Amino acid sequence: MRIFLTGGSGVIGWLLVPALVAAGHEVTAISRRQDAADGLAAQGAQPVIGDVLDVDRLTDLVVAARPDAVIQHLTSLPQDLNPRDTKAAFARNDRIRSHGAGNLLAAAKAAGARRYLAQNVCFLYAAAGPSVVGEDAPLATDMPEPYGPSIRAHAAMEQRIIDSAELEGLVLRFGFWYGPGTTFAAGGYTARQVRRRRYPVIGDGAGVFSFVHVHDVVGATIAALAQGAPGVYNVCDDDPAPAREWIPAYARAIGAPAPRHVPVWLARLLAGPYVVTQATQMRGASNHKAKEQLGWTPKYASWRQGFVEALG
Numbered sequence: 001m002r003i004f005l006t007g008g009s010g011v012i013g014w015l016l017v018p019a020l021v022a023a024g025h026e027v028t029a030i031s032r033r034q035d036a037a038d039g040l041a042a043q044g045a046q047p048v049i050g051d052v053l054d055v056d057r058l059t060d061l062v063v064a065a066r067p068d069a070v071i072q073h074l075t076s077l078p079q080d081l082n083p084r085d086t087k088a089a090f091a092r093n094d095r096i097r098s099h100g101a102g103n104l105l106a107a108a109k110a111a112g113a114r115r116y117l118a119q120n121v122c123f124l125y126a127a128a129g130p131s132v133v134g135e136d137a138p139l140a141t142d143m144p145e146p147y148g149p150s151i152r153a154h155a156a157m158e159q160r161i162i163d164s165a166e167l168e169g170l171v172l173r174f175g176f177w178y179g180p181g182t183t184f185a186a187g188g189y190t191a192r193q194v195r196r197r198r199y200p201v202i203g204d205g206a207g208v209f210s211f212v213h214v215h216d217v218v219g220a221t222i223a224a225l226a227q228g229a230p231g232v233y234n235v236c237d238d239d240p241a242p243a244r245e246w247i248p249a250y251a252r253a254i255g256a257p258a259p260r261h262v263p264v265w266l267a268r269l270l271a272g273p274y275v276v277t278q279a280t281q282m283r284g285a286s287n288h289k290a291k292e293q294l295g296w297t298p299k300y301a302s303w304r305q306g307f308v309e310a311l312g
Ligand SMILES: NC(=O)c1ccc[n+]([C@@H]2O[C@H](COP(=O)([O-])OP(=O)(O)OC[C@H]3O[C@@H](n4cnc5c(N)ncnc54)[C@H](OP(=O)(O)O)[C@@H]3O)[C@@H](O)[C@H]2O)c1
Pocket: 006, 007, 008, 009, 010, 011, 012, 013, 030, 031, 032, 033, 036, 050, 051, 052, 053, 073, 074, 075, 076, 077, 078, 079, 080, 096, 100, 120, 121, 174, 175, 176, 177, 181, 182, 183
């Protein structure tokens, strides 16, 4: 297949490009940076320089690549996202995922692409109903700023993609990425916080997290090129788990001291309401649909094994 890839120089992109090339795909990968473009070329992609916010140039590049499929692995989030200071980071990310993704979708249609795959996350569900939910569960669109507006922007992006009549639009809602290059890697931001005992179990720690190893992110993306009806898919491992279980296990896996336990009122003061909601009320995601319809199975079925293998 001919593929036009965005985000090829990101955490997933660096793994995805060689995997796509090895699977026999012809990959055109866009970057704003010459150094990243050189790296993409070394991995076997055809690099092009451009910005998804520049709609005219983007459209020319996508049309020239004549892609069968377009992959949107765009983000603009810092590795060390401080939960007290998310407003500017979210605004940048929302712009890329709303405006940039809108431009990319329009360019894919102009180029006659048949399939469009987009990255999103499966940890934005509303704190209601069962502890592990499927794709039809409501999203937490009524959270306070900056989260609510950001989640609404992500929901609108998804709807535009899956409603596209001109192409098959699939949104892969990934769990928290872990593995090389991520914030959970041994040298990553989360690991540093946990080592300094700054990543506590908050309240009863009942918020359910869904994880996915970066190699499984790549595997699911490649599987979704060939299989799956238009729609949204949770892509995470088989073992969504509460914060009170995974934080101590993660600390052990990286050789860090056991986490502190802090009350909700203190965490709300120190880290803000969103972190507290995540830590105490977040819903996990079921990967049932992705396994059934994408023909994909996570190699790392549980973070319990994955943390030890990826981080030990
Ligand atoms: N599910 C999850 O857990 C999840 C999901 C998303 C992100 N994250 C986290 O967020 C952090 C950053 O993720 P990441 O590595 O993917 O981000 P990144 O390293 O910032 O990469 C983002 C990618 O998007 C491209 N991009 C951004 N803006 C663009 C624009 N205007 N035009 C064209 N391309 C553009 C970048 O291309 P160039 O810079 O080469 O132009 C780059 O390839 C990591 O810590 C990651 O773990 C986590």
